[in-house]
Amino acid sequence: MSSRCRMRCVGAVSLITGWLLYSIPCGAAIWTAGTSGLWTNPATWGGAGFPSDTDDAIINNAITVTLDNATANLNSLTNNGVLLFYYGWSNTVLNSTWVQINGTVTHMTNTDQVGSPSVYTDWTPDSRVWIVCSNLTVAPAGKLDANGKGYVAKTPTGAGLAGVGPGGGGGTGSDWAGGGGYGGIGGASGVGGKTAGGPTYGSAAEPNDPGSSGGSCYNYDAASKGGNGGGVVRVEATGRVTVNGTITVNGDNGLSNPRTGGSGSGGSIYIKCNSFTGTGVVRASGGTGQSWDANSMTAGGGGGRVAIVYDPTAQSNEVMPSVAFDVSGGVGGAIPFSRSDSGTLYLTDTRFMSSRAVFTNGLALCFRDSTNWISGGLTAMPFGNSHVREATLGRRS
Numbered sequence: 258m259s260s261r262c263r264m265r266c267v268g269a270v271s272l273i274t275g276w277l278l279y280s281i282p283c284g285a286a287i288w289t290a291g292t293s294g295l296w297t298n299p300a301t302w303g304g305a306g307f308p309s310d311t312d313d314a315i316i317n318n319a320i321t322v323t324l325d326n327a328t329a330n331l332n333s334l335t336n337n338g339v340l341l342f343y344y345g346w347s348n349t350v351l352n353s354t355w356v357q358i359n360g361t362v363t364h365m366t367n368t369d370q371v372g373s374p375s376v377y378t379d380w381t382p383d384s385r386v387w388i389v390c391s392n393l394t395v396a397p398a399g400k401l402d403a404n405g406k407g408y409v410a411k412t413p414t415g416a417g418l419a420g421v422g423p424g425g426g427g428g429t430g431s432d433w434a435g436g437g438g439y440g441g442i443g444g445a446s447g448v449g450g451k452t453a454g455g456p457t458y459g460s461a462a463e464p465n466d467p468g469s470s471g472g473s474c475y476n477y478d479a480a481s482k483g484g485n486g487g488g489v490v491r492v493e494a495t496g497r498v499t500v501n502g503t504i505t506v507n508g509d510n511g512l513s514n515p516r517t518g519g520s521g522s523g524g525s526i527y528i529k530c531n532s533f534t535g536t537g538v539v540r541a542s543g544g545t546g547q548s549w550d551a552n553s554m555t556a557g558g559g560g561g562r563v564a565i566v567y568d569p570t571a572q573s574n575e576v577m578p579s580v581a582f583d584v585s586g587g588v589g590g591a592i593p594f595s596r597s598d599s600g601t602l603y604l605t606d607t608r609f610m611s612s613r614a615v616f617t618n619g620l621a622l623c624f625r626d627s628t629n630w631i632s633g634g635l636t637a638m639p640f641g642n643s644h645v646r647e648a649t650l651g652r653r654s
């Protein structure tokens with residue numbers, strides 16, 4: 258049931274960020290989801306309809322609302338529970354002037370499992386987090402979590418199975434399989450690198466693809482399945498995006514029992530905004546490999562892709578972010594050939610980094626220690642494979 262806007266609309270969500278005080282102005286009516294269900298089902302909101310243009314929507318703690326179509330053009334959404342984006346790549350979008358994430362936002366796992374690795378047009382993604390807003394705030398306890406929601410690995414059936422997605426890892430080995438690729442190449446696996454990791458694909462400046470899965474091993478069961486790729490988070494904001502919590506689209510680890518599936522690659526995070534700030538974590542790392550025994554080493558998944566695109570003038574007036582970015586490739590099992598490449602982090606310019614940072618055509622790679630941005634770049638690992646590299650951006654936890 259909706260109700261008229263009261264003062265709590267402003268007071269409950271006021272934030273102080275640096276010297277800036279801002280709050281969510283009242284919309285036309287407040288709708289509160291107190292029952293889990295579909296966004297478009299009136300029962301979710303008390304039975305009298307669902308949020309329409311210029312309204313405020315609140316999802317209560319412990320309630321899951323499944324977004325099954327585009328929302329109206331809301332004034333605000335305050336999510337204290339779970340907002341689940343259902344299938345509908347081109348129409349399932351949250352439209353809201355103000356978005357406050359205190360709980361969890363996620364999406365369905367992508368379903369396409371038919372196609373060839375390395376053939377981009379074979380793959381049709383069907384679920385992602387997609388937010389179109391003016392201002393988005395992810396509170397310290399809030400999270401946009403699409404870990405393992407990209408392309409899903411196949412269960413072994415007696416033959417080696419390639420990974421799923423444009424960067425699916427190889428699956429020809431009896432005891433090992435390659436990691437999925439995306440922003441970075443997936444790790445190869447096996448003595449001499451017999452089973453290849455998956456390739457890179459997609460855009461660094463506007464990433465919008467799910468991560469790919471690792472391959473699955475020959476003649477073993479579900480316990481040797483590859484890891485799924487990471488999912489997709491897309492934010493288009495005309496104002497400020499503040500990330501004090503976490504945004505993660507990591508690939509899953511390959512399973513190892515008794516043989517090994519390749520790990521999944523990280524997915525994509527694209528944030529286009531006027532300005533960006535916060536103290537949280539943005540991560541699209543590949544899954545970590547496992548070691549069952551000396552003949553069974555899983556490959557790591559390649560890193561995903563992160564792009565933060567802002568207006569340089571607006572950003573120059575913004576509180577400097579201390580967000581940690583991580584697009585690392587997953588570390589493989591004990592055999593060093595199992596390592597993978599890091600992914601890509603794209604930023605509009607160099608202002609987030611010290612003068613020591615390394616840049617190539619707008620692509621920035623850097624580390625952050627506990628207090629400062631420091632330069633990083635890639636470290637070549639001396640294992641005789643030109644694309645076997647590893648890098649970590651930001652802190653790992």
Ligand SMILES: [Ca+2]
Nearest residue numbers: 371372379380
């Ligand atoms: Ca397909």
